[in-house]
Amino acid sequence: QQQVKQSPQSLIVQKGGISIINCAYENTAFDYFPWYQQFPGKGPALLIAIRPDVSEKKEGRFTISFNKSAKQFSLHIMDSQPGDSATYFCAASRGNTGKLIFGQGTTLQVKP
């Protein structure tokens, strides 16, 4: 049973455009929602994270929007750059277990 569903599977955006990746979760006990960025041959790296007590968090060009009632959260990449081309994973965890449940990933390609 997949607890975190991510879409789209792949995304192509022009340089300067907005990239949007969506995730939905099932377990209402989840209380930490990070996004990870992964380049080929590398391990994932934390990009930005949010807790459910806020609806939005922004760090530079990256914004997480969180909708607790809909059990959905999304990553927005403003002014997308070719260097943003990577695979992005949303994730969720519960309490202090630390165990991350990941979405299936989105491969983003930003065209120059």
Next chain:
Amino acid sequence: GAGVSQSPSNKVTEKGKDVELRCDPISGHTALYWYRQSLGQGLEFLIYFQGNSAPDKSGLPSDRFSAERTGGSVSTLTIQRTQQEDSAVYLCASSLSGTSLSDTQYFGPGTRLTVL
């Protein structure tokens, strides 16, 4: 400072053989995690260590999989009698405490296992 390191970076083995994958976490990190990333799939949790004990082994797919951690540092993931479906990238992550809600997990580069 050094990040999480894993060895080997690549491992090719024959079906039925045993393999050992090693993870060196960031110094001082008490929590350590193993995940598996299959081709085109997301990351799948395998096991979590707090110090040398493993309070959560719920993700280990079968009894062919085991892991240990010694000295609160290095961890080894062992797969016995490997099968072709074990082929994947095995990722290790560590975090400072593992008990804080927003404790960042830092990932290693992974070990790519191919079972022929």
